Every structure is written in C-alpha cells, then in structure tokens.
Amino acid sequence: MSSPDKLTVGLGPRAYDILIGATLLESAGAHLTAHLKRPRAAIVTDETVLAAQGPRLMKGLSAYGISAETVALPPGEATKSMARLEWLLERLVELEVDRGDLVIAFGGGVVGDIAGFAAAILRRGCRFAQIPTSLLAQVDSAVGGKTGVNLPQGKNLVGAFHQPVVVLADLAALDTLPARELRAGYAEVVKYAALGDAAFFAWLEENGEALLAGDRAARAHAVKTACAMKAAIVARDERETGERALLNLGHTFGHALEAAVGYGETLLHGEAVAAGMGLAFDYSVRLGDCPREDAARLKRHLKRVGLPAGVCDIPALHGVAAEALLARMRQDKKVAAGRLALILARGIGKAYIAENADADSILAFLEEKIPA
Numbered sequence: 028m029s030s031p032d033k034l035t036v037g038l039g040p041r042a043y044d045i046l047i048g049a050t051l052l053e054s055a056g057a058h059l060t061a062h063l064k065r066p067r068a069a070i071v072t073d074e075t076v077l078a079a080q081g082p083r084l085m086k087g088l089s090a091y092g093i094s095a096e097t098v099a100l101p102p103g104e105a106t107k108s109m110a111r112l113e114w115l116l117e118r119l120v121e122l123e124v125d126r127g128d129l130v131i132a133f134g135g136g137v138v139g140d141i142a143g144f145a146a147a148i149l150r151r152g153c154r155f156a157q158i159p160t161s162l163l164a165q166v167d168s169a170v171g172g173k174t175g176v177n178l179p180q181g182k183n184l185v186g187a188f189h190q191p192v193v194v195l196a197d198l199a200a201l202d203t204l205p206a207r208e209l210r211a212g213y214a215e216v217v218k219y220a221a222l223g224d225a226a227f228f229a230w231l232e233e234n235g236e237a238l239l240a241g242d243r244a245a246r247a248h249a250v251k252t253a254c255a256m257k258a259a260i261v262a263r264d265e266r267e268t269g270e271r272a273l274l275n276l277g278h279t280f281g282h283a284l285e286a287a288v289g290y291g292e293t294l295l296h297g298e299a300v301a302a303g304m305g306l307a308f309d310y311s312v313r314l315g316d317c318p319r320e321d322a323a324r325l326k327r328h329l330k331r332v333g334l335p336a337g338v339c340d341i342p343a344l345h346g347v348a349a350e351a352l353l354a355r356m357r358q359d360k361k362v363a364a365g366r367l368a369l370i371l372a373r374g375i376g377k378a379y380i381a382e383n384a385d386a387d388s389i390l391a392f393l394e395e396k397i398p399a
C-alpha cells in the first residue's frame with residue numbers, strides 16, 4: 028500500500044494537511060486520531076455517499092477504536108438551505124457534539140459546505156475534517172474553508188470562513204461517482220488551468236478524457252495540481268480580499284445561472300461554472316482583452332468532454348431575461364459599494380480581477396448570448 032501524497036495549506040496556527048491517496052477511507056482513523064479528544068466522531072454525509080462509501084469509512088474508523096454517529100442528509104444542492112442547516116444543527120446537538128469533538132464532512136461539496144458551516148456556528152465553533160468523495164470536492168471545495176448555504180436569491184449567501192483540521196481525499200471513492208457528477212467536478216479542474224496554468228490546460232486537453240474514463244493516475248495528478256494551486260492562493264489570501272477572487276472564474280455568471288434554474292438536477296454547480304467560464308472568456312474577448320482563439324479553445328475543450336460552454340448549451344435557460352440574470356449577478360459576494368466585479372481572462376492561464384465592471388455592457392452581452 029503506497030503512502031498518500033501530502034500538501035499543506037500554510038495558514039500559520041490554522042495550517043492543515045491535504046492527504047491524497049487511494050486507501051484513505053480504510054486508514055482514516057490513523058489520520059484523524061491526532062485531532063480527536065475522545066475516540067468518537069460525528070459524521071455528516073448524504074444518503075447516497077453513505078450507501079456507496081460509508082462501509083469503507085466505518086471500517087477505517089472502527090479499526091482504530093473510533094466510534095461514529097452518523098447524520099445523513101438528502102443528496103443534492105437543495106440540501107444547502109437554511110432549513111436543512113437548522114435541522115442538522117439540532118441533530119448534532121442531540122448527539123451531544125461538543126467543542127472538543129470533531130465533525131467529519133463526508134461527501135461532495137454540498138455536504139462539505141453545510142457541515143463545515145454547521146461546525147463553524149455550533150456552540151460558536153467546533154473543529155471539522157473534510158473527507159471529500161466527489162471530484163469537485165477533492166479538487167476544490169474541501170480545501171480553503173469557504174462554508175455556507177444558499178438563499179433563494181443566490182448561492183452561498185450565508186456562510187463563514189472556517190478551515191478544516193485535515194482533508195483526506197480518497198481517489199478510490201471516485202469509482203462510484205456517477206459520470207455526470209464527475210464531469211461537473213471536472214469543470215472546476217478546468218477552472219484551475221484556465222485561471223492560472225496554461226501548461227496544465229494543455230495537459231487536460233491530452234488527458235482529460237482518460238481522467239473522466241477512470242484513469243487513476245490522471246485523477247491523482249489533477250487533484251494534486253488543483254489542490255496545490257488552491258492551497259497556495261488560500262495561504263496568501265484566506266478571506267478573499269484579493270487574489271483568491273480568481274478562484275471565482277466562471278462563478279459570477281455561473282451562480283446566476285444556477286440560481287435562475289433553482290437549485291437541483293437541472294444544472295449542477297460544475298455545469299454552471301463551465302458555462303460561466305465560457306461566458307467570462309467571451310466577454311473578455313468582447314472587451315478586447317483576450318485573443319478570440321483562447322476563448323474558442325476553452326469552449327472546445329469543455330464541449331468535447333460534454334460540458335456546457337455557454338447559455339446556448341443549457342436549454343432550460345433559453346429565453347431567460349438578461350435583466351434577471353444581471354439582477355442575480357448583483358447579489359454576488361464580490362460586489363463592493365454596489366459595483367460589480369468579474370473574473371476575466373487575458374488568455375488561457377491568465378485570469379484577472381475586473382473591478383467596477385460595466386453593468387450596461389454586461390447586460391448587452393447577455394442579451395446577445397441568451398437564445399430565445
């Protein structure tokens with residue numbers, strides 16, 4: 028059994044390791060023991076993950092004498108709600124989870140975001156660990172400490188920065204992830220390449236399809252590359268006062284698309300981000316900042332793996348009012364003093380923060396991009 032790869036998120040007193048390997052669920056107890064004050068943990072998961080991967084984790088805890096209480100949420104984006112958060116907090120209180128205990132977020136980004144937020148506010152703050160089981164969570168959401176839930180008006184509008192104490196990314200868990208979910212997670216992988224690493228983008232063009240088809244080595248490379256990039260950015264800008272906003276590439280448009288269709292199966296977060304990246308690159312071309320060929324190359328790759336590259340690829344959004352999307356974009360957390368900020372690109376691997384983006388020009392752009 029080979030030992031896992033280790034990266035560190037260098038946040039001083041809140042620094043933590045990201046372990047990436049193929050048998051981390053079976054050895055979870057070994058990696059969690061140091062963080063436990065008693066041999067007991069509260070696992071927050073969803074019903075699908077519990078059925079697909081739960082037995083591996085339970086074995087990996089009981090082998091080290093750790094008992095676990097489990098709270099299973101319904102799967103899907105709709106779970107990231109205030110109502111479900113209250114329900115979860117009440118379950119954790121019933122289980123007498125205290126400040127000395129560890130909450131384990133075991134699942135995709137939905138579980139990680141809501142469980143992390145619950146840990147952040149339960150008894151004014153409990154520690155939590157991330158055990159991500161989706162590609163999206165392994166490459167992005169489990170790292171960096173953004174936690175929260177959605178409001179009907181917008182994504183992640185309520186939340187907190189709360190860092191985990193450790194991240195265990197088990198690549199074998201991805202073997203049971205449905206193909207559509209894998210592809211949605213792949214969009215965030217493309218995001219890392221598109222925002223800051225042109226060589227990684229070229230690697231994805233060569234290896235992306237193999238990664239999606241199950242190539243474990245390719246998955247390991249993608250998880251390590253994305254996590255290393257995210258860890259470095261988060262260590263420099265934990266609370267998104269500057270460069271961390273680059274991780275929002277595709278999200279200002281994407282979150283508006285997600286909220287417009289309602290949170291659920293119609294449009295997954297990763298799919299919305301893929302379409303949002305296509306829009307961000309196209310808008311950059313329109314401003315004269317990005318070569319047309321780079322936007323075309325990005326969109327070609329997204330479409331080749333089956334992801335949407337714009338509103339035209341999302342039938343549920345055809346005919347949506349541009350003003351309605353812009354209104355949702357105005358709820359974005361990067362808005363400051365009423366001014367919109369967008370993450371745009373000067374080319375593949377060259378994202379930048381465009382503060383004070385022009386609302387009229389965005390509206391005209393959206394009107395052009397939304398099919399009737």
Ligand SMILES: NC(=O)c1ccc[n+]([C@@H]2O[C@H](COP(=O)([O-])OP(=O)(O)OC[C@H]3O[C@@H](n4cnc5c(N)ncnc54)[C@H](O)[C@@H]3O)[C@@H](O)[C@H]2O)c1
Binds near residue numbers: 172211
């Ligand atoms: N906090 C952050 O930094 C951050 C970053 C990116 C995305 N997010 C958030 O993450 C969420 C999306 O995460 P996601 O794509 O993981 O969605 P998800 O959590 O809904 O998981 C996707 C689906 O796959 C299932 N699943 C997960 N792992 C599985 C496995 N190993 N085997 C079988 N089924 C499995 C889940 O039950 C779910 O149905 C969004 O809410 C998004 O806003 C947060």
Ligand SMILES: O=C(O)C(=O)C[C@@H](O)[C@H](O)[C@H](O)COP(=O)(O)O
Binds near residue numbers: 182183215
């Ligand atoms: O970690 C970050 O920072 C990100 O922006 C990662 C995004 O992929 C993620 O979807 C995040 O939740 C979006 O953050 P938000 O602040 O726009 O809600």
Ligand SMILES: [Zn+2]
Binds near residue numbers: 167215278296300
């Ligand atoms: Zn995202």
